[in-house]
Amino acid sequence: MKQNNLTTFFMCLMLCIGFSMHAQLNTPRGSQQATVSQRVGISDISITYSRPSVKGREIWGKLVPYGMNNLGFGTAEVSPWRAGANENTTITFSHDAKVEGKTIKAGTYGFHIEVKPDNKATIILSHDTNSWGSFFYNPDQDALRADIITKSTTHRELLTYEFNAITANSTIVSLIWGKKEFPLNIEVDVTKIVLDDFRGKSNGQLGFQRQNWENMANFSLNNGGDLN
Template sequence: MKKCYSAFSAIIFLAIFCTSTTSIAQLNFMPRGSQMAKVMQRIGNTDVTIVYSRPSVNDREIWGALVPYGMNNLGFGTATESPWRAGANENTIFKTTHDLTIGGKTLPAGKYGLHMIVNEDNSATVIFSKNHDAWGSYFYKPEEDVLRVDVETKEVSHVEQLTYDFHDVNANSAIASLSWERKQIPFKIETDVTNNVLAEVRQQLQTTPGFARQSWEQAANFALNNDGDLDEALSWADAAIAGQFFSQKTFNNLSIKSQILAKQGKTSEAEALMEEALPLGTVFQVHGYGRQLIAQGKHDEALEIFKWNAKAHKGTWPVHYGLARGYSALGDNKSTVKHLKIALENAPAQANKDRVAANIAKAEKGEAIN
């Protein structure tokens, strides 16, 4: 029995030794000709990442040669027809933290193998495969495709090393592009930032951030200003104002609630709430509210707010600057100049003085300062 055990141990040791030597022989930290790269772009709160290897042109013919047109049998692996790996070495990997829309189709949040079919007629198909662990496209299976998008390619100035980048980035979208030699393959990615953020807000309000009043105010304000559900926004504002251990009535949360009510068409309730908020506001918060009314075209109401601020915070900066803005909105240049000159005297910093002086010059020529 002892001899059998020893023989079995020897076999196990030999297997481990062979495995170990094989692993050691395959050093994965040696420099490669096609260097690994990673590029990431945030769109709203969505992180989109592309991980790839960067071959060089190196005086080679690329399109239709090194990268054959169409689908091809690569002579290795299990695939009888394969697209291009859209890079070198392992799968090019495309990752997104939230759902995307590409070519009018949905790509769910996740990690994908990125492949491309490049055609001779300046078109290409971008493929997102749920298999992201394979080496290149040798094991490509069409049934593992999650999304295919047809795009037009562009001619660009020479790009020696294959490069992915993001451009035309805005609040909800970006263009992701592969550029190599004189060809660019762009595809537009879009995401619903408002719904993404609100989904995370709902989740986070159930965790540590939910124990702070400011989190509920931020949530309500975001929904208000990004076409979220106004009833939900109102419930968040109400939680910040009263009923919870962290609640506290402030100018900020009353102002947010007032704006929500106004957007719901409840004008009288919104105005009453702002009257309640004014005594809780700082001179700067009330000044900001007056400017907000000017921007909304409510010039008479704005002047009344600036007058209230001047009375409640007599002689402080920037009450006279506010009065000047209020009178300017109504076209009263004489009163505008009068209050600007007082504002110049009590401006706290040179930058403030310079701004007021510039507005005095405009008002003396009969120009509006708002």
């Protein structure tokens, strides 16, 4: 009897181990994950997303429907496009910034797009960063909405985010997929950020070096800042 119980125990143990190994199985996804980043001044902007392929499909108005839609799953009554695949696409700002002229606080946000049929779109940044896609989208979690004009472009098989038109205090981040581009203008107040960073460190070792104060004074003077 004891031998039978022992045999049963080990069989159950091996079965549990088998289930555990299966649950941890790591295989490639159909839409691979990617992260793209850009520094503007001393501020970092990064986007983490998954990259679906066109695969000969009609994207705009078909695979990605126009407007807000009931996806038939999750808690959202209507949802925008997830702007990628799989989990939430997210955008992270290391400092406060402006998106299409609207202020956004430093932090990480879910990134969604309401695609429209007239070459217009609405970018939606959400406080919800952990949900799967847009299935649980809640407009009460919106941190920012910005209207943009889309562009026609050459075919891009893999959905791609890229940074272009980089200046001393701004950049344009574009989502490109199929033959459509969604450009989004981002600005940072480099002078304020640099001076605030110095003020935050000036009570430490950095503030006891005369050269640092002279460098900050020159930076402030040359960039229209206020070191007071």
